[in-house]
Amino acid sequence: MMDWLSPERKSVARLRAGDLEGLRWIYERYSERILNQSYRILLSKEQAEDVVQDLFIKLPAMIGEFRGDSAMGTWLYRVAHNMCLTRLQQSRNRNRLEEENLAGSEPSGDSYEATDLLAKALAVLDPETRSLLWLKEGEGLSLKELSESFKLPEGTLKSRLSRARDRVREFLEKEERVGKV
Amino acid sequence: MERFKRLFSEAKRIKPNEAMWQRIAAQADLSSADRAAGGGYGYGWRLAASMAIGLGVLAAMLTVISDPKGKDAKAQGTRDSVALASAAAAKGDGNLLVDDELLLWHADLGEASEADWEIDPMLSDPTLDE
Numbered sequence: 001m002m003d004w005l006s007p008e009r010k011s012v013a014r015l016r017a018g019d020l021e022g023l024r025w026i027y028e029r030y031s032e033r034i035l036n037q038s039y040r041i042l043l044s045k046e047q048a049e050d051v052v053q054d055l056f057i058k059l060p061a062m063i064g065e066f067r068g069d070s071a072m073g074t075w076l077y078r079v080a081h082n083m084c085l086t087r088l089q090q091s092r093n094r095n096r097l098e099e100e101n102l103a104g105s106e107p108s109g110d111s112y113e114a115t116d117l118l119a120k121a122l123a124v125l126d127p128e129t130r131s132l133l134w135l136k137e138g139e140g141l142s143l144k145e146l147s148e149s150f151k152l153p154e155g156t157l158k159s160r161l162s163r164a165r166d167r168v169r170e171f172l173e174k175e176e177r178v179g180k181v
Numbered sequence: 182m183e184r185f186k187r188l189f190s191e192a193k194r195i196k197p198n199e200a201m202w203q204r205i206a207a208q209a210d211l212s213s214a215d216r217a218a219g220g221g222y223g224y225g226w227r228l229a230a231s232m233a234i235g236l237g238v239l240a241a242m243l244t245v246i247s248d249p250k251g252k253d254a255k256a257q258g259t260r261d262s263v264a265l266a267s268a269a270a271a272k273g274d275g276n277l278l279v280d281d282e283l284l285l286w287h288a289d290l291g292e293a294s295e296a297d298w299e300i301d302p303m304l305s306d307p308t309l310d311e
Contacts, residue, residue: 018211027205031197039195052197056205061213118192137189165185172184 008072015063027056030073033139034080040134041084041127043119051083074149077141081131081150088127117175121168132157133164 007025014022031052038048055076066075122130132150135141147154 015211020206020209020211023209023211024202024206027202031201032194035197036194045195048195049197049201053201053204057208057210060209060211116193118188121188134189137186138192168188169185172188 009068012063012066012068012072015060018060023056023059026059026072026076030076031056033073034076036138037077037131037134038080038084040119040122040138041081041131042088043123047087048084051080051087055080055083070148071145074141074145077135078149081128084131085127120175121171124167124171125164129160129164133161133168136161 008029011022011025011029015026016022034055035048035052038051039045042048042051062079066072122134125133132146135146135149136143141149143154143157146152146157150157
């Protein structure tokens, strides 16, 4: 049952009414989580900051899409996820054009720190799976919340996450063998 | 703790920089929130309208349910008029053709009243056809 008096509901109502304080409350509550989710998908701090900034600038125009039948955070995770994947796709298209025009130049690499083992581990996965695994293991979302957020059956999520964990474990074992862990 | 779990629990978390909110506040178009909320009618208005409609429907239902005395009185009056009409038919009054079953059916529905069965004075004037 919806809690009409919750600060989140009040903030959403304020944002719908065009009140900056509504946007600020939502930003302060969710920006760090969205930033870290974006970073784990894009593997770039700079690009993750761009996504977060873009998302909150556009949030007033998008708020009509939020129906309130799930938590705000669940909805925001999906919005951020989609924005990150769109950005990656655009980046790949740009790189492909650049490679065709400038043969021999290096494509732009990820800007995660070399010491960020998790970033290296997640890099073995596709971006969508990175997002799911991070939200499950890093943010503690339940399968049910992930299922609601991404409109995927829990069974599908379970098997996808299981395969993702296996790949990350394989990566860690390999790193350990070469003495990097 | 398993290495995999440790990987996530010890993961570095990044924080938004101080200037990010300033940039967002400067660029966000809050007037678009009202448009996004539904064609000039905000979420609050739509909620109020939905509640008003719901209360109206509830009030109408309660009115119908809570007036059994009025409905019964009307039904009784109708059954009386049916009895009168049936009695007139039994006397062989050729001016009135009555189907008892149909009258009772109308009575149950509350659709017939005594006034409905009054003979129209215009129709009974035989000189009208001349």
